[in-house]
Amino acid sequence: MLTERYDLDSLRAHLLPTAEWQPFPRARQREAWEGLLHSPLNKQRYAYVVGQAEALLEQAQSGGLWPSLPATLYMEFARNGNRNRFEEPYFQRRQNLATLVLAECLEYQGRFLDETANGIWAITEEATWCISAHAERTAGDVLPRQDRQSVDLFACETAMVLAEAYYLLADELMALSPALCARLLGEIERRIIEPVEQRDDFFWLAGRNNWSPWCASNVTGAAMLVLEDMERLARLTHKMMAVVDRFISQYGPDGGCDEGPGYWGVAAGAMLLFLETLYSRSNGRLSVYDDPLIANMGRFIVNVHLAGPWFVNFADAAARIDPRRAVVYRYGERVGDQSMCDLALLSARNWDAEGEVSLLFNSHHTGADLGQRLRDLWWVPADAQPQPLQQDTSAWLPDLQVLVARESQIPEQGLILAAKGGHNAENHNHNDIGQFIVFLDGQPGIIDIGVETYSRKTFSPQRYDIWCIRSAGHNVPLVNGVEQAAGREYAAGEVRFQRDGNVQRLAMQLAGAYPPEAGLTDLRRVFTFDGDASAISVEDTFQRVDGPTEIVVPLYAVYEVEQLGPGLLAIGCSPRRLLVRYDPATVQVTIETVELTDNRLRGSWGDRLQRITCTYRQEGKQGSYRLVFEPEA
Numbered sequence: 174m175l176t177e178r179y180d181l182d183s184l185r186a187h188l189l190p191t192a193e194w195q196p197f198p199r200a201r202q203r204e205a206w207e208g209l210l211h212s213p214l215n216k217q218r219y220a221y222v223v224g225q226a227e228a229l230l231e232q233a234q235s236g237g238l239w240p241s242l243p244a245t246l247y248m249e250f251a252r253n254g255n256r257n258r259f260e261e262p263y264f265q266r267r268q269n270l271a272t273l274v275l276a277e278c279l280e281y282q283g284r285f286l287d288e289t290a291n292g293i294w295a296i297t298e299e300a301t302w303c304i305s306a307h308a309e310r311t312a313g314d315v316l317p318r319q320d321r322q323s324v325d326l327f328a329c330e331t332a333m334v335l336a337e338a339y340y341l342l343a344d345e346l347m348a349l350s351p352a353l354c355a356r357l358l359g360e361i362e363r364r365i366i367e368p369v370e371q372r373d374d375f376f377w378l379a380g381r382n383n384w385s386p387w388c389a390s391n392v393t394g395a396a397m398l399v400l401e402d403m404e405r406l407a408r409l410t411h412k413m414m415a416v417v418d419r420f421i422s423q424y425g426p427d428g429g430c431d432e433g434p435g436y437w438g439v440a441a442g443a444m445l446l447f448l449e450t451l452y453s454r455s456n457g458r459l460s461v462y463d464d465p466l467i468a469n470m471g472r473f474i475v476n477v478h479l480a481g482p483w484f485v486n487f488a489d490a491a492a493r494i495d496p497r498r499a500v501v502y503r504y505g506e507r508v509g510d511q512s513m514c515d516l517a518l519l520s521a522r523n524w525d526a527e528g529e530v531s532l533l534f535n536s537h538h539t540g541a542d543l544g545q546r547l548r549d550l551w552w553v554p555a556d557a558q559p560q561p562l563q564q565d566t567s568a569w570l571p572d573l574q575v576l577v578a579r580e581s582q583i584p585e586q587g588l589i590l591a592a593k594g595g596h597n598a599e600n601h602n603h604n605d606i607g608q609f610i611v612f613l614d615g616q617p618g619i620i621d622i623g624v625e626t627y628s629r630k631t632f633s634p635q636r637y638d639i640w641c642i643r644s645a646g647h648n649v650p651l652v653n654g655v656e657q658a659a660g661r662e663y664a665a666g667e668v669r670f671q672r673d674g675n676v677q678r679l680a681m682q683l684a685g686a687y688p689p690e691a692g693l694t695d696l697r698r699v700f701t702f703d704g705d706a707s708a709i710s711v712e713d714t715f716q717r718v719d720g721p722t723e724i725v726v727p728l729y730a731v732y733e734v735e736q737l738g739p740g741l742l743a744i745g746c747s748p749r750r751l752l753v754r755y756d757p758a759t760v761q762v763t764i765e766t767v768e769l770t771d772n773r774l775r776g777s778w779g780d781r782l783q784r785i786t787c788t789y790r791q792e793g794k795q796g797s798y799r800l801v802f803e804p805e806a
Contacts, residue, residue, distance in 0.1 A: 174421055174461050175414040175451075184407040187455040191401055194454050197547050200278040200341050209279075212555035214530055219279050221532045222546075226276030226285050229269055233288055239266055239295040244316060250305035251315035254629030259305045263327075266296055267334050267540030274338045275546050277345070286345055290353055293335065293346075297360045302328035306629070322368045324375055326384060326439075327540060329391035332365040334543045336398040358399055366396055370409055380419025382600045383436050386443035389413040389420075394450050394544075410451075417447050421466065425572020428469025431599040434477045435490030438497040441470040445504045446544075452507075468508040474501060475512045476568040476577060477591070480584035480615035481524040485577060485591040487608060489601035489624040489631075492617065492777040496520050499548035502557075511560070518559035526559050566704065567677055569670050576670060578677045578702040585615035588804065590702045590709050594665030594681045597657060604637060604657040605647040606665045606686040607698045611709060611751065611802050617731050618744050618751035618802065622646055622782070625771040641774070650683065650698075650713060651725040655691040663687070667697075675704030683713075692717045695795075707803055714797040721792045726800070728753070728785040731778050734764050742785065743805060753785070754801040761788045 179187075198205035209215040232238045240262035249255045270292035277285040300316075301308065303323035310317055317323055335357050339346065347354050369375070369392050377384035393413045400406045421444070424430075430437050448467070451459040461467055474496060477485040486492040498517040505513025522528035534546045564584055568577040574594030580587030589612040597604050603624075611619040622641040624631070630639065637643045637659055644656035657663060666682035679700040684693040695716040702709050715724065732745035740757040742764075743750040755762065767782045769775050789798045 174464060174466075175418050176411065177418075178461065179414070179459055181407060181411050183459070184410055185403070187458040188403065188407060188410070189454055189456065190403065191397070191399075191406075194397065196398075196450070196453050197341070197551050199343070200281060201344055203281065206278055206281070209550060209555075214555040215550070217532055218534075218550070222272065222534075223276050223280055225272045229272060230285070230288060233291070238269060238288065239291060242266075242299060244300075247305045247308075247317075248315040250629060251310070256304065256306040256627060256629070263304060264540050266292065267331065268542045270296065270338060271334065271543035271546060274341060274543055278341055283345070286342070286349055289338065289342065290346070290349060293338065293353060293357055296331065296335065297356050302331040302364055306627070306632075322364050324365060324368050324388070324392075326387050329365060329388045329395070330540050332361045332395040333391040334540055335361055336395040337543050337547070340398045361395055361399055365392060366400070366409065369412070370405070378416050378419075380416055380421075380423060382420075382423075383432055383440040383443065385416050385420040386441075386447055387439045389416045390443045390447040390450065391541075393447060397450060397454055413447070414451075417444060420444065421470075424466065424470060425570075426466060426469065427570040427572045428466060428471070428473050429570040429573025429575060430470070430473050431488065431573060431595065432601045433486060433488035433490030434474055434484040434496075435486065435494050436488070436601065437474050438500060441473065442497050442500045442504070444470070445500055445507075449503060449507075462507045468510065471501075471504040471508050471513060472510055473570075475510070475516055475564075476570065477575070478516060478562075478564070478584070479577075479589055479591070479610075479612050482520070483612065483615075483617060485575070485610060486621050486623050486777075487575065487591075487593050487605065488599060488603060491623050491773065492620065497545065499545065499552040502553045503548070512562065512564075514557075515559045515562050517553065518557055519562060521553075522559065526561055530555075566675075567672055569672075569679075571670070574665060574668050574681075576677070576679045576700070578704075580704050580707060587704075588613055588702070588707060588709055588802070590700060592679055592700045594668045594679075596661055596664035597659050597686060598661035598663075602659065603642050603647065604644045604659055604663075604686075605649060606657060606663070607649040607681065607683050608647045609700065609711060613746045613751045613804055614749055616746040618746050619648065620729050620731060620778070620782075622729055623774060623777055626773040645727065648726055648728050649686075650696065650715075651727075652687060652691040652693060652696070652715070652717075653723055655687060657686040658688045677702040677704075692719065694718060709802040710799055711802075712797060712799040714795075716795040718794065720794040721790070722794060722796065723791075724789045724798070726787045726789075728787065728800075729767075730783040730785065732783070734783045734785055736762075736764065744783075750805040752803050752805050754803070755787065756798065759789055759791075759796075760798055760800075761790075762786065763788075 246259045273285045273289045303325045304327050307325035308317035309323040339357055377388045393410055396409050430440050432440055482493040484494050498521050502514050502517035521530045534549050563582045566579045576592050578590045592609040610621050640646045663686045666685045668681045671678045683696040683698050687693050697714045699712045730744045735743045737743050740755050742753040763786045765784050767784050
């Protein structure tokens with residue numbers, strides 16, 4: 174898409190010289206920075222950020238501001254699979270730097286420059302900017318190779334945060350120490366720009382997943398901030414355009430992101446940052462915002478929003494996410510989608526259109542705080558007011574094979590069904606073909622658990638031993654103890670979506686998702702969403718080569734589950750409970766509590782879940798059963 178429209182000569186002609194490009198005002202441009210303070214919200218943000226930075230100065234007195242990153246901490250991933258104990262101080266360094274730089278830009282009294290210099294010095298001293306889970310190692314070695322640069326997500330992100338710090342405070346840092354500036358610029362070039370210019374063996378260059386736009390946006394952004402040689406810049410940018418093209422080519426026309434909404438911000442959202450850098454650096458001459466696929470890739474984040482902080486969390490995604498507000502807002506502006514802008518503004522107000530904007534800047538567990546805070550300040554008008562979000566009652570993504578069906582356009586009213594087909598080699602895949610989620614009045618009824626905190630096991634051959642990634646952690650059928658298998662060949666077949674007025678029906682063949690030992694010749698799952706009757710039914714019909722047959726479908730709920738009578742359960746949603754109906758003559762149900770110990774899962778669900786195990790037994794080789802979900806009268 175990009176390279177077809179714009180060749181290398183187009184870049185040479187349209188890219189502004191580095192000195193003429195201004196993505197954000199520099200710290201010395203006091204009229205712009207002080208102009209922010211005309212907004213009461215930004216006055217509060219000023220006090221908040223400066224207060225944070227003052228606390229960091231106090232912390233520096235005890236020597237704890239730039240936490241140590243010893244070799245033994247890096248080794249832990251190779252030794253025991255733990256990556257968090259290294260990542261937490263690694264990211265904290267970058268977040269502290271972001272706070273100090275932004276505080277200096279806002280206050281501009283020089284109070285935070287020395288500690289900014291300490292942060293730059295500490296980060297440029299690191300043996301590698303690549304985190305321990307991504308490092309290039311020699312076999313048997315617990316530390317990264319030192320003869321080759323590992324250019325991963327967070328090495329690229331580190332280059333960007335240092336380049337942004339230099340861009341904003343170049344005059345002030347140069348007055349403090351030209352040697353410090355030379356070190357910063359030299360390390361960005363040595364660790365990131367030169368390897369990406371010279372090598373073609375980084376896997377993310379192939380465009381297969383979020384790594385590609387995430388890396389490409391940061392490599393290009395950093396290069397545009399620090400490179401003076403326009404020919405080098407044009408060539409590197411064109412190489413990164415091809416990477417983003419390959420990423421875009423992985424998407425179907427519906428724009429669906431198989432990595433889920435939790436990764437959207439660093440998939441299509443990272444692509445937006447790349448496109449915005451091109452657009453800004455060329456005064457709008459380099460743009461593909463008019464392409465329908467680009468708009469659909471953006472709107473995905475609205476399509477999979479359920480209610481409040483809740484999103485459809487198929488794949489490795491948390492159920493509660495905080496969208497990258499400025500990215501969503503700017504994306505909506507560029508493609509003319511007001512619902513994206515409203516989603517961003519509502520999330521900033523804790524999903525209350527009349528609520529106050531949170532003073533906490535939209536931040537994530539990465540080192541990109543500085544860029545995120547800058548975009549929050551400069552891309553989203555401080556006085557922008559959201560409109561109540563109106564959702565389509567049917568969002569069918571045929572390429573992704575995901576349906577979100579709603580009883581009402583108002584997210585907090587009525588039933589919502591989210592269901593998926595797809596295949597079992599998707600990005601961040603779970604073996605979950607046929608998985609579904611049910612919400613009632615904005616509250617989770619039947620959930621997708623999500624994924625635990627990442628460890629070495631998550632991205633290893635043992636991935637599908639993890640309870641919430643394997644089939645048994647989802648509400649797909651377990652056939653005589655046999656689960657779905659991983660691989661592109663294990664896929665939904667005969668997927669059909671129909672809508673007749675307020676009745677929506679999604680049918681799919683699940684037999685192809687299972688290995689031969691399941692003995693299936695047919696396993697059809699049909700979802701029926703009846704908006705007139707306010708009911709959702711899930712019906713499975715199967716045939717096997719022989720009997721007997723036992724099929725187990727586990728349902729997971731957040732709220733307490735009560736057995737009201739034979740064939741009737743109530744899940745404690747509020748203000749109305751969600752009822753679950755089944756035939757007690759053919760389906761036996763047990764209810765048990767599942768304690769959660771993982772912090773990532775507890776962040777979505779709290780300390781425990783309820784597991785409803787539905788078991789269907791049949792002496793023969795064929796049969797069917799149905800579950801119905803409806804609100805309590």
